[in-house]
Amino acid sequence: MRGDALPRLMHGAATRPLTLAQHENVFATDRAPTSLAHELESSGLTGRGGAAFPTARKAQLIREQRGHNKFVVVNAMEGEPASHKDLTLLSTHPHLVLDGAEYLASIVGAKNIAVCVARDNPTVVNHVEHAIHERTRRSLRGPKLELHTPPWRYVAGEESALVHWLDDNESLPQFRPARPHILRIGHAPVLVDNAETCANVGLIGRYGASWFREVGTPESPGSTLVSITGAVERPTVLEVALGTTLRTILQSAGADADPQALLLGGYGGSWLAGSHVDLAYCNEALRGVGASTGAGVIVVLPKGACGIIETLRVVRWMANESARQCGPCAFGLPAIAEDLNHLAHPSRDPLSASKRLEERLGQIDGHGACRHPDGVVRFVRSALTTFAEDFARHANGSACAGSRATVHYASVPRLEREEELIWE
Amino acid sequence: MGVRRRTDRFILQVNPILCDGFGHCGELAPELVTMDEWGYPIINPEPVAYGDSGTYESARYAERGCPRQALRIRRVNEK
Numbered sequence: 001m002r003g004d005a006l007p008r009l010m011h012g013a014a015t016r017p018l019t020l021a022q023h024e025n026v027f028a029t030d031r032a033p034t035s036l037a038h039e040l041e042s043s044g045l046t047g048r049g050g051a052a053f054p055t056a057r058k059a060q061l062i063r064e065q066r067g068h069n070k071f072v073v074v075n076a077m078e079g080e081p082a083s084h085k086d087l088t089l090l091s092t093h094p095h096l097v098l099d100g101a102e103y104l105a106s107i108v109g110a111k112n113i114a115v116c117v118a119r120d121n122p123t124v125v126n127h128v129e130h131a132i133h134e135r136t137r138r139s140l141r142g143p144k145l146e147l148h149t150p151p152w153r154y155v156a157g158e159e160s161a162l163v164h165w166l167d168d169n170e171s172l173p174q175f176r177p178a179r180p181h182i183l184r185i186g187h188a189p190v191l192v193d194n195a196e197t198c199a200n201v202g203l204i205g206r207y208g209a210s211w212f213r214e215v216g217t218p219e220s221p222g223s224t225l226v227s228i229t230g231a232v233e234r235p236t237v238l239e240v241a242l243g244t245t246l247r248t249i250l251q252s253a254g255a256d257a258d259p260q261a262l263l264l265g266g267y268g269g270s271w272l273a274g275s276h277v278d279l280a281y282c283n284e285a286l287r288g289v290g291a292s293t294g295a296g297v298i299v300v301l302p303k304g305a306c307g308i309i310e311t312l313r314v315v316r317w318m319a320n321e322s323a324r325q326c327g328p329c330a331f332g333l334p335a336i337a338e339d340l341n342h343l344a345h346p347s348r349d350p351l352s353a354s355k356r357l358e359e360r361l362g363q364i365d366g367h368g369a370c371r372h373p374d375g376v377v378r379f380v381r382s383a384l385t386t387f388a389e390d391f392a393r394h395a396n397g398s399a400c401a402g403s404r405a406t407v408h409y410a411s412v413p414r415l416e417r418e419e420e421l422i423w424e
Numbered sequence: 425m426g427v428r429r430r431t432d433r434f435i436l437q438v439n440p441i442l443c444d445g446f447g448h449c450g451e452l453a454p455e456l457v458t459m460d461e462w463g464y465p466i467i468n469p470e471p472v473a474y475g476d477s478g479t480y481e482s483a484r485y486a487e488r489g490c491p492r493q494a495l496r497i498r499r500v501n502e503k
Contacts, residue, residue, distance in 0.1 A: 173441075174441075175439045175440065175441045175442075177437060177439070177496070177498065178498075325440070325441045326440035326441055326443070326464075327440065327443060327444070327445050327462050327463070327464035328440065328460065328462070328464055329440075331461075331462040331464075332460075332461075332462070335461070360461065363460040363461060363466065364460075367440060367460070367464065367466065368440055369439070369440050369441045
């Protein structure tokens with residue numbers, strides 16, 4: 001596969017997960033990896049879970065820690081409802097992800113690898129179980145592989161919540177007073193990496209850093225998986241080189257290349273006006289307009305849809321997904337959702353609702369233990385700038401035509417009970 | 425270690441998971457803490473010098489007076 005340019009992570013993808021023998025055939029390599037840590041460093045790989053933190057630096061941080069029993073945690077929780085990349089990857093190339101996890105374990109000196117898949121995806125859980133079984137049947141050397149199935153919640157995929165689950169069976173985020181903070185299971189330091197990041201490490205370990213850098217931009221090299229949903233023919237997971245323009249990505253997904261807006265990064269991400277569709281899809285280009293690639297989610301919002309309604313639906317769901325540990329998140333997010341509701345369906349005094357919204361956004365930002373409330377605030381702020389005209393019209397009491405439509409584009413799981421939003 | 429200079433600086437830091445919004449800190453250290461709409465503290469993120477003894481005293485009162493022990497005074501070392 002060395003010469004091939006783009007399908008890298010999805011190379012040779014079939015409808016069934018590749019078995020270990022098939023996997024080693026597809027990703028055959030003749031070069032023995034020399035120094036993995038060094039290769040990872042020079043590849044410039046950044047984390048694909050949302051924060052885009054350099055993977056090599058994170059691994060180095062854990063490598064420097066003392067501990068006999070370190071853990072590598074593969075995060076395939078896929079908390080974002082609009083994202084499908086990790087599960088797609090695990091149900092086509094589970095062994096690539098496990099390879100990457102083993103490389104990372106050898107870099108940091110870990111003895112355990114924990115693969116975390118939400119228990120709501122029994123098919124993928126089976127695939128991973130089978131892949132782990134194949135590996136242990138062939139050889140028992142190397143780090144111990146384990147599969148863990150935490151419950152599927154939005155915040156359960158947050159790294160400290162995931163480690164908390166492994167440590168203490170509680171999927172709740174932890175308070176981290178200072179960054180960088182070393183997460184621990186018992187006393188053992190833990191390296192948490194997204195499944196796609198691990199798959200990329202697997203490729204770097206096989207083919208080297210210079211091969212990895214052939215695709216992508218100098219600052220963010222490599223390729224990434226993008227889940228496109230919303231106003232597309234069919235929701236898909238595509239593999240694109242970082243630095244491809246958004247227009248090209250939309251066209252290859254069969255979406256309208258001239259949308260009203262795009263939701264980038266996930267539900268803690270940001271809206272991007274449709275006029276920015278010629279920007280390159282990589283963090284350094286998107287930073288200028290206040291967006292980021294995040295977890296690789298793109299939701300296409302067509303012309304004529306109401307951005308405020310979509311924002312409201314997402315925020316209401318996110319408010320419900322709060323772990324209710326911190327006051328600003330438990331009380332603030334439902335309050336924001338309520339303000340947005342007043343704006344989306346202007347009934348009484350929408351002007352003061354928009355003023356109150358601004359005030360509350362400032363009170364919530366940065367006051368939770370994890371980044372969940374901050375993500376929602378960022379998302380609402382970007383909606384306020386992207387749909388500024390719509391908000392002005394709604395605040396004057398005249399809702400747009402789109403807000404009466406019954407078709408919605410941001411896919412949000414149904415709230416089980418509406419009164420779940422009330423917290424006591 | 426153990427030496428605290430007047431020019432060293434501290435911040436008051438709340439653990440939002442432990443905090444239940446009793447509001448004692450807002451009474452004990454009004455120069456550092458304001459309350460949000462729901463009664464949870466919003467703490468001034470600017471580091472304060474230990475030499476500002478009035479503020480430091482209030483910060484210590486707030487730290488000791490918190491019913492959930494959610495507040496900590498943390499020294500900021502940056503040069």
